[in-house]
Amino acid sequence: MIRYALQCDHDHGFEAWFGGSADYDDQAARGLVSCPFCGSTSVSKQIMAPAVAGTRKTAPAPDPAKMQGMMMQMAREVRSHVEQNFDYVGDAFAREARDIHEGRSEKREIYGEATPAEVKKLKEDGVPCAPLPSLPPDPSTLN
Numbered sequence: 001m002i003r004y005a006l007q008c009d010h011d012h013g014f015e016a017w018f019g020g021s022a023d024y025d026d027q028a029a030r031g032l033v034s035c036p037f038c039g040s041t042s043v044s045k046q047i048m049a050p051a052v053a054g055t056r057k058t059a060p061a062p063d064p065a066k067m068q069g070m071m072m073q074m075a076r077e078v079r080s081h082v083e084q085n086f087d088y089v090g091d092a093f094a095r096e097a098r099d100i101h102e103g104r105s106e107k108r109e110i111y112g113e114a115t116p117a118e119v120k121k122l123k124e125d126g127v128p129c130a131p132l133p134s135l136p137p138d139p140s141t142l143n
Contacts, residue, residue, distance in 0.1 A: 008035035009042040075133035094118035101127040
């Protein structure tokens, strides 16, 4: 199979597949190749980069255990950053997030706890919030 970039005499570009170059030549000569946009049978091939399969080696698949370790480390770092730089508001998170969003409380970064229903209501009302990753186990304590 071969794919050609084609163009009609009205400058419409399109692609078509043929069994081989001889098939294109035969069909074009018989007026069977036509533009899908305007129906013109005055069609010519355009310059096209060949799609040649390379022999480059593909990168090895990532090690799932290594990827899991990296993700757990990132979760620990995100949580640590939030705990060190944001104000903890406990179970008042939903109320405080809404007050900040509506300008009734000073703008600052907060974290705390909220029920699924509270989070749903915050999102419905356009109050930005996202779950904090739970703290994964410390790899040094795993057996």
